[in-house]
Amino acid sequence: xxxxxxxxxxxxxxxxxxxxxxxxxxxxxxxxxxxxxxxxxxxxxxxxxxxxxxxxxxxxxxxxxxxxxxxxxxxxxxxxxxxxxxxxxxxxxxxxxxxxxxxxxxxxxxxxxxxxxxxxxxxxxxxxxxxxxxxxxxxxxxxxxxxxxxxxxxxxxxxxxxxxxxxxxxxxxxxxxxxxxxxxxxxxxxxxxxxxxxxxxxxxxxxxxxxxxxxxxxxxxxxxxxxxxxxxxxxxxxxxxxxxxxxxxxxxxxxxxxxxxxxxxxxxxxx
Amino acid sequence: xxxxxxxxxxxxxxxxxxxxxxxxxxxxxxxxxxxxxxxxxxxxxxxxxxxxxxxxxxxxxxxxxxxxxxxxxxxxxxxxxxxxxxxxxxxxxxxxxxxxxxxxxxxxxxxxxxxxxxxxxxxxxxxxxxxxxxxxxxxxxxxxxxxxxxxxxxxxxxxxxxxxxxxxxxxxxxxxxxxxxxxxxxxxxxxxxxxxxxxxxxxxxxxxxxxxxxxxxxxxxxxxxxxxxxxxxxxxxxxxxxxxxxxxxxxxxxxxxxxxxxxxxxxxxxxxxxxxxxxxxxxxxxxxxxxxxxxxxxxxxxxxxxxxxxxxxxxxxxxxxxxxxxxxxxxxxxxxxxxxxxxxxxxxxxxxxxxxxxxxx
Numbered sequence: 001x002x003x004x005x006x007x008x009x010x011x012x013x014x015x016x017x018x019x020x021x022x023x024x025x026x027x028x029x030x031x032x033x034x035x036x037x038x039x040x041x042x043x044x045x046x047x048x049x050x051x052x053x054x055x056x057x058x059x060x061x062x063x064x065x066x067x068x069x070x071x072x073x074x075x076x077x078x079x080x081x082x083x084x085x086x087x088x089x090x091x092x093x094x095x096x097x098x099x100x101x102x103x104x105x106x107x108x109x110x111x112x113x114x115x116x117x118x119x120x121x122x123x124x125x126x127x128x129x130x131x132x133x134x135x136x137x138x139x140x141x142x143x144x145x146x147x148x149x150x151x152x153x154x155x156x157x158x159x160x161x162x163x164x165x166x167x168x169x170x171x172x173x174x175x176x177x178x179x180x181x182x183x184x185x186x187x188x189x190x191x192x193x194x195x196x197x198x199x200x201x202x203x204x205x206x207x208x209x210x211x212x213x214x215x216x217x218x219x220x221x222x223x224x225x226x227x228x229x230x231x232x233x234x235x236x237x238x239x240x241x242x243x244x245x246x247x248x249x250x251x252x253x254x255x256x257x258x259x260x261x262x263x264x265x266x267x268x269x270x271x
Numbered sequence: 272x273x274x275x276x277x278x279x280x281x282x283x284x285x286x287x288x289x290x291x292x293x294x295x296x297x298x299x300x301x302x303x304x305x306x307x308x309x310x311x312x313x314x315x316x317x318x319x320x321x322x323x324x325x326x327x328x329x330x331x332x333x334x335x336x337x338x339x340x341x342x343x344x345x346x347x348x349x350x351x352x353x354x355x356x357x358x359x360x361x362x363x364x365x366x367x368x369x370x371x372x373x374x375x376x377x378x379x380x381x382x383x384x385x386x387x388x389x390x391x392x393x394x395x396x397x398x399x400x401x402x403x404x405x406x407x408x409x410x411x412x413x414x415x416x417x418x419x420x421x422x423x424x425x426x427x428x429x430x431x432x433x434x435x436x437x438x439x440x441x442x443x444x445x446x447x448x449x450x451x452x453x454x455x456x457x458x459x460x461x462x463x464x465x466x467x468x469x470x471x472x473x474x475x476x477x478x479x480x481x482x483x484x485x486x487x488x489x490x491x492x493x494x495x496x497x498x499x500x501x502x503x504x505x506x507x508x509x510x511x512x513x514x515x516x517x518x519x520x521x522x523x524x525x526x527x528x529x530x531x532x533x534x535x536x537x538x539x540x541x542x543x544x545x546x547x548x549x550x551x552x553x554x555x556x557x558x559x560x561x562x563x564x565x566x567x568x569x570x571x572x573x574x575x576x577x578x579x580x581x582x583x584x585x586x587x588x589x590x591x592x593x594x595x596x597x598x599x600x601x602x603x604x605x606x607x608x609x610x611x612x613x614x615x616x617x618x619x620x621x622x623x624x625x626x627x628x629x630x631x632x
Contacts, residue, residue: 163340169327172357185344
């Protein structure tokens with residue numbers, strides 16, 4: 001009976017796994033097919049021969065966007081995470097009068113949809129002379145990322161013992177030195193979460209990118225859109241482009257994911 | 272408000288213990304000295320300097336926390352040197368002091384470990400070392416031993432005494448454990464509900480408590496209380512009549528007797544009471560004998576607060592309304608549960624309290 005229940009449970013999970021992996025499967029095999037064997041009717045069939053040809057064809061069109069996106073997502077996520085860490089620390093461990101009012105205010109930014117602020121943001125950036133290049137786009141992503149990174153770090157630091165902070169105070173450390181010497185060293189797990197999140201959202205953003213940058217600074221999402229949105233759509237090339245475009249976010253997840261481990265606070269307290 | 276009325280002067284080099292049941296404000300008071308808690312009224316002085324408005328980092332005190340509060344990502348060496356680093360002590364000086372203190376505390380071989388790789392006792396010593404290295408004007412210790420197991424706690428307690436003798440640094444030590452308070456403190460300040468009750472040497476606290484609360488809090492087992500009346504030169508409760516020398520007039524009182532204030536009757540002329548032991552606790556060389564008296568129990572806020580609800584549930588098996596006494600007898604004296612026992616009360620060691628105010632008479 002017990003084994004039956006377990007088997008049933010695994011079976012159900014297996015079905016769900018297949019369901020969720022369907023698009024990934026379609027993406028992968030289509031990207032590896034040669035143009036002749038691509039058709040909607042046989043889209044689920046495995047290719048006759050695996051070919052990397054598609055990647056070689058699309059890469060020249062993607063390279064520029066790829067570089068732009070990297071130049072955009074790396075600083076946007078690093079700076080946003082760092083500022084979020086500072087915010088989170090002050091809002092949870094070095095509280096000031098009104099902190100309980102300021103935090104929801106920052107958080108509120110998370111619930112504003114992109115589309116709602118598109119026009120005022122564009123006008124603001126325009127009058128600040130920040131439209132066209134990557135710098136403006138980076139600033140927008142940093143600011144737009146602050147609510148979520150602040151939330152991540154605030155929750156994380158809230159779990160840090162108050163006594164450790166107080167020990168640093170009594171030992172003579174002010175706010176900045178407590179932040180840098182005591183809080184930051186235990187924050188890698190929060191940085192992993194914040195960086196993965198920020199990198200992914202900056203890398204995947206299309207709307208801000210297409211709006212704020214001129215042609216030579218288009219991020220990869222815009223380039224991808226141009227390939228996929230061409231007159232005749234070579235499925236295999238579109239899929240290969242999509243696959244290439246998603247490699248960095250996957251990589252970031254794999255590299256940072258191992259910092260998700262717990263136990264960085266081990267030994268600070270009695271337990 | 273956690274601390275309401277405290278006027279306390281700690282002498283230079285003194286070991287002062289703040290003690291009281293949980294919620295009495297002792298930790299808050301300590302944190303006020305450290306600058307971690309805001310002072311709404313009154314002043315705090317360290318030395319001759321008014322530090323009330325100063326930040327913790329500006330006060331030259333070191334603190335040992337109950338949870339130890341070590342910096343998790345720093346080695347023991349860096350944990351201990353952190354305070355010196357923050358105060359910009361030259362590197363060579365830092366190293367020398369860390370090594371010195373590590374030597375005293377037996378931490379030499381642990382200097383490159385992180386707190387996570389240490390045992391509870393070792394972490395406790397690192398926390399202590401971090402404070403000592405600083406050579407501050409005062410140590411503030413917030414229940415530093417309460418997370419150690421019983422045996423280690425006792426040995427650390429004597430280590431602390433030794434350490435204080437050697438360093439002579441002014442120390443303010445918070446604990447809820449009156450045994451720790453009595454054994455460590457040169458003077459002990461007893462707090463209740465944020466009000467200082469009495470601050471004196473352990474001997475004076477034990478023998479001359481100013482009120483019912485201090486009397487009930489200090490001493491283990493606790494002092495026994497019974498509602499009694501002073502009439503015609505004797506104090507009366509139940510069948511007992513004890514002549515007293517002091518003139519207290521004619522009035523109801525709360526009578527206090529230490530567990531050592533009673534003994535087996537041996538014909539030395541002390542007044543006696545007949546009792547029937549309900550519980551006998553054998554501790555090897557001595558016994559605690561618990562019985563109830565045919566007299567009303569004392570159940571005031573002060574006595575309840577003093578026992579911290581730990582023993583407040585002892586009414587479960589014994590009658591609720593009768594006074595309950597614990598007496599400490601040597602183990603070679605024959606006592607058994609239910610067998611009648613004649614006890615003599617030492618008339619020199621009686622404590623009298625006003626039933627309304629709880630003040631000692």
